[in-house]
Amino acid sequence: MDVTDGAALAAELAALRAEVADLRQQLLSVQPQPGGHPAPCAPVRQGPVGRRQALRTGLAVAGAAVAGAVLLDGQPAAAANGSNLILGSANQSASATTAFAVTGTATVTGFGVVDNSIAADAYSTRPAILAHSKGTGGNFNTGIQVVAEQSSVGAKITAGAASGADITNSSGFYPALEVFNSSTSLTSLGVLASSNGGIAVEGSAGGNGTGVKGLVHGIGDSVLGENQGPGSGVGGYSKSGSGVYGTTETGSAGVLGNADTIGVKGTSAVIGVKGTALSSGGIGVVAESFGGTAFFTAEAKNGANIKGTNYHLRLTPATGRNAPLLDTTNHDRGEFIVDTDGQLWFCIAGGAPGVWRQLSGLGSAGSLFVMPSPKRVYDSRTGYAPTAVGPKTPLAPNVARTIDLKGNASTIPPGATAALVTILVVGAAAGNGNLTVWANGVAKPTANTMVWGGAAGGRYTAKELTATDAQSRIQVSSSLKTDVVIDVVGYYR
Numbered sequence: 001m002d003v004t005d006g007a008a009l010a011a012e013l014a015a016l017r018a019e020v021a022d023l024r025q026q027l028l029s030v031q032p033q034p035g036g037h038p039a040p041c042a043p044v045r046q047g048p049v050g051r052r053q054a055l056r057t058g059l060a061v062a063g064a065a066v067a068g069a070v071l072l073d074g075q076p077a078a079a080a081n082g083s084n085l086i087l088g089s090a091n092q093s094a095s096a097t098t099a100f101a102v103t104g105t106a107t108v109t110g111f112g113v114v115d116n117s118i119a120a121d122a123y124s125t126r127p128a129i130l131a132h133s134k135g136t137g138g139n140f141n142t143g144i145q146v147v148a149e150q151s152s153v154g155a156k157i158t159a160g161a162a163s164g165a166d167i168t169n170s171s172g173f174y175p176a177l178e179v180f181n182s183s184t185s186l187t188s189l190g191v192l193a194s195s196n197g198g199i200a201v202e203g204s205a206g207g208n209g210t211g212v213k214g215l216v217h218g219i220g221d222s223v224l225g226e227n228q229g230p231g232s233g234v235g236g237y238s239k240s241g242s243g244v245y246g247t248t249e250t251g252s253a254g255v256l257g258n259a260d261t262i263g264v265k266g267t268s269a270v271i272g273v274k275g276t277a278l279s280s281g282g283i284g285v286v287a288e289s290f291g292g293t294a295f296f297t298a299e300a301k302n303g304a305n306i307k308g309t310n311y312h313l314r315l316t317p318a319t320g321r322n323a324p325l326l327d328t329t330n331h332d333r334g335e336f337i338v339d340t341d342g343q344l345w346f347c348i349a350g351g352a353p354g355v356w357r358q359l360s361g362l363g364s365a366g367s368l369f370v371m372p373s374p375k376r377v378y379d380s381r382t383g384y385a386p387t388a389v390g391p392k393t394p395l396a397p398n399v400a401r402t403i404d405l406k407g408n409a410s411t412i413p414p415g416a417t418a419a420l421v422t423i424l425v426v427g428a429a430a431g432n433g434n435l436t437v438w439a440n441g442v443a444k445p446t447a448n449t450m451v452w453g454g455a456a457g458g459r460y461t462a463k464e465l466t467a468t469d470a471q472s473r474i475q476v477s478s479s480l481k482t483d484v485v486i487d488v489v490g491y492y493r
Helices: 006-029 051-057 059-067
Strands: 111-113 129-131 336-338 344-349 355-360 368-379 401-404 418-428 433-439 450-452 458-467 473-478 483-492
Touching (some): 368 401, 418 433, 418 450, 418 473, 450 458, 473 483
Parallel strands (some): 433 458
Antiparallel strands (some): 336 344, 368 483, 401 473, 418 458, 418 483, 433 450, 433 473
């Protein structure tokens, strides 16, 4: 054929187009048989054939898969740039962009890979790409696996009003989405999700499953959420379980929130934030702030319910935290402060420094508890109640006697810091005398509780507020021989 003959070339091209159309019709007529295999084609001869002849007979598209024909170069049929994809071939490559253009209408999916069979409701979201794995026997275990090396990104999904990726796991055990990052760099990420106003990552699970789970074998963050706007880095919602659940077996945090405003916020009809420590020295919830408020509860019927077997609440002073009386920073009414001396302060009026009241400390006591009626705890006279509390002898001159103020079921508890008592001197020897009451376990002070003078047998009384030891005991001493009676009016603790 003369290649300069345009009419002849056009005729040859038209003939080739007709052959291609005919081959297409032949392929469409191939019907699946039981077992999923195509209907047998017309017999074709074995052995090498030319590419032009394969095109004419349909071997390059259909017959080669059945008859086992090969091309003249001896290589299996494969697709490259400009060729069709061939199912069942693993050595297809391209150096140019390859794309599927599918217009989404009522079509169940644009491109799908189904492992044997799949439930009809799996197409309910009408995905553009569907990957299905059966996970049993010899089936696929993973729907989609993406491997990225060096500084590349495994998968990047950009979504508008719809979902970028919808991953469903119906097994109830294995994770719906598993991402493994083999990098040892602390700045590397398993999943990076960003949003311009919507939700970057949302995980939901039915039953007892987990919506989003992160696992780290090193010291990094299993789930890290960052928000450059006013929203939340990680948001969790649950109707009955946990909105966000974090667990750790080392010294790291199960859930760690860092923010310029609120690190971790929990809102719930039952439990907003719950922290569980699995060891005796562990901490359920740690709240830290570098200038703001470490722990804050919004207005509610009940502010905080704290339960503990060893202690309920521990206030630990910061390094260099002195008493707030000379603070130059502003304080608000209702604040508590424990200084480095162990003294507890309460702010009753805001300001700089505000107005403070010391509630307790090594050198102070709590409020005075006045007993409903005075309780007699000791009488040195024989035959006088309480008869079981001794010794039942007068005080010898200048000899101290220890008195337990808990005696006679007085209701004074151990650990009372001070007691208000009534002292009655009965049958004192003649002369000028004095009596002193002070805490047990310390040296006798020079101060006197009461003094008297006169004939023998006089009666003298006085009220005294005295410190006590850790077991609520006091000492009493008289310069003259005398009997003594002690009644407890109240105590500090």
